[in-house]
Amino acid sequence: MVTLKVNGKEISVADGTLILDAAKEAGFVIPTFCYQAELSSLGSCRMCIIEIGGQKKLQPACITPVLQDMEISTETEQVEDARASMLEFLLSNHALDCPVCDKAGECELQDMVHKHGPRKGRFAEMRETFHVKDYPLSPVIVKNSNRCVQCMRCVRVCKEVVGRGVLGTIGRGAHQEETSFLKGELDCDHCGMCIEVCPVGCFMRRPYRYKSRPWDLNSTKTVCQYCATGCITKIEERDGEVIRSIASKDTEGFNGRMLCSRGRFGHDFLNNEERLTTPLLRVNGTLEPVSWDKALDVIKDKLKKSQPDRVGAVASARLTNEELYMLQKVMREGVGSSNVDASSRWSAGDSEAFIAATAIDGAGLSIDNCMEADTIFVVGSHISDENPVTDYMVRYLSASRRKTVMVASVRPMKLDRSAQITARHMPGRLGAFLAGVTLKLYEENKTKLSGVKGVKSLDGLSIDKLSKASGVAPGDIEAIAKKLSSSQSVSIMAGTDMIRLGDGTGGLCLLSDILKTLDKRVFVLPLLDRSNQRGAWDMGAHPNFGPGYSELKGDTGLDCGAMLEKASKGEMDLLYVIGDDILAMYPDRAFAEGAIEKVGFLVVQDIFLSDTGKVADLVLPGASFVEKTGTVTNQEGRVQPIKPLRKPLGKAREDLNIIADIGSMISKNGSFTGDITAETVMEDIKKDVPMYGDVECDEQGCRGFLIGGVARRSLKCISVGEEDTTELKENKKYPYYLVTGNHLFGSGTLTGSSSMLRKLIKEPTIEMCIEEAKSSGLTDGDMVTVESDGGNGKYRLQTRKKSSSKVVFIAENFNEGSVNRLYKIGERVPRVSVNKGA
């Protein structure tokens, strides 16, 4: 610890603390431009200069660490003078076109000049004019360099946090311009981080361009819905039109100023004109508007006539905890059936294995804690696309804390560049690869590890065999095992590919057990792709367990796949689908179509008329996340509030009320009547789900971190022996393995309805290795036909460097050309052929 005085106030801070932070702790704010907490220090703007006792020259507070007995003055006349002259210099070359500048009103330069600035400028020289008209850098970014203060935040954030490094500088000194290569269009993440960090109006959002002033906006602080990173964002509207979402200094989320392109630009779907505003009932084959009373009457009538085990519910894992809790309660207590699932994409068994492997039924674990470990091992996730902000955090935290990052994935990704070791395994062979790593560790520490449960299943396997099965070179497997065994603590981040492909959970369980036995601290963090996937499981929206992973009183229910199977036999009387688009998501479209058709009565509740909605018998208009109250739980186990910005559109209603209404119609003991609001349901949740015991509610909503629950012992890891370790076979007709997942610019129907994101990704694309494409006579931008046993589709080809030659990728969530048409039940990694021509 170091003791020093700031403006006469004595404080003690840790060694190496920056003067800036020390002063902040003492309660003195030092103005800054180029300083940004997440980024490397630059110390170029000299806005933060302060006086140090005994030193003649002023020093920059943002790069100078404290020393024992320093005496720092931040508010003397000399300091104020220096600040004013710094600002005078900046203004001497500044465009000062505030009236037409989108930043005006929230501009750091404006604020600073108001507070510290000179009241007069003395420079009469001509200003540097870089260009006369603002120029676009991407479909979402507009640039005006005349307003630049050369703080380099944009360049640094792009390189250090986003990991793209597509911004740089042209020229030097006052002639320096921060821009893209040759000022051309950017091919980047389009995350808008450069816009967010730019203190002035150089980088501007295209969709917000000339739309408003910050003081006109009506806003709500809520949680982004596009993945389970759960970034806090402020959604802002003007006159009923959602116009931007930002993460600024004052939104106070764990994500700081970070949002990805989906979170920053994807929320214009809320303005989409095709939103549902009234219940629709199928009368003589067409959907016609009806009143709520009529709609609910119909459901009541149908429910009365159905047997409980012939009723099912499939909800989206984007609903709030309260809604999902209510839904499973209505199903289990009202209807008397456990047929409730929160995903149409994967089976109940696979998700259970994943929950067990990643200890989701235990306490939460924050990314920040995760990044304390020496080694971060990312498996089963294309994290750079699926959870972009988690990727950003891993990148800049691992760099600033000097951590080792290792990546094992099917496809190459941006995080590879921050990783010391990368392993590219074949799709569906993560299990084999992890078995290889565990085997290596086991071989080295046989005596110590022989007692570990499940380690016997490694017998009979060899590194060679596993290397062949997984497609990872033995050297890489060994290097990873070596790094793991030399680390004191390890964080494993495990992604949804493990559930999607039902692969790797056994290896993960054994690996974490082995590492624990070797006296290492092991953190396992799930990386999920739906905003409330973890919450959905906590709430018991799963056929095999109840709220808090409790044992079910009655029989287990059916998952979505089993319900469809039953429906295809004509044995489903009623299916209630909330926010999920089964036809677009269930991995076998042809089968899903056939099954859905045979459902006795299909009720779809959504905010858009999805493919499934189009064939429904009754469509109920629900509310989007800016029209309701509730909480969602992110992948770390962080419970965060969702707060409404406005009322549901038209006759639409909050989903919680609709579900409760259905419950009250059928319940015999009246348990769903009375005052049901998000708050009262949260009270019930806290009683029923012990992990939510720490959640606190106030007017700002409920928040908290999950605490260790009573883990349900029957959630078992599968054994490594069950993983697929057979050798891969060639297939002449269909040479490629198809993998799917979320796209950086799309993760479902909602992103598909966002006109901004549709500019970033215009049509369904297929990604393929560049060399492989060349050798099959294909070039980037070609239209290709993709064919599999299940079906075929047309996609635009995008070539990628460093991909495995036999793996192609199609994102799972294009509205048109949905990838599930290429899937067949039971086939987790379809084999496909790719041919030129449409």
Place this chain on the structure above:
Amino acid sequence: MVDIIKTVITRVLFLDFIKGLLVTLKYTLSRSITLKYPDHETWIPYERFRGEHKLHRNEDGRELCVACELCVAACPTDCITVVPMEDETGRRGINDRVAKVWEVNLVRCLYCGYCEDACPTTAVRLSRGFELACTDLDGTIREREALLTESPIPEHYEGGVVVKAKYIRKLIQIKPELWKQKDWWPAKPGRSKKR
């Protein structure tokens, strides 16, 4: 004694009465104070008068307003609404920011002129128009198109005079271009008088 004689003479000759009649006669012959407003005459206020808003254009006919919303921020009664947009027609140069909506509620306005002061481009100026009577509340909202029409009273004209109403009305309706010819409006029309 002299006083008595004076009184007698005054009374016999009705001198007071005649004095009074002379005043009456004078006013009968002079210009009447009552304006025949609005049918025949109207009063042009002084230059500093603050009446209805007008939005102005530059010499090339381009709107001066850049939709910065500063007038909105300055307005104490919150009666202006400005919604900006990007002018993609290429009509403007660097400043392609223009108003999509520019509206003022004239009955909430207190004619303080703060908007005028706040405007960085002198686009909004309070004109001398004061004829704001209307039969329903919709008429109290002035929109961009109406605000962009030229005021019948030229800005540089010093005002403070009464003129024939038909000049103003005619000019608004029939020949706005005539207003540019200064002679059309004699500086001190014969029958009018400064007040």
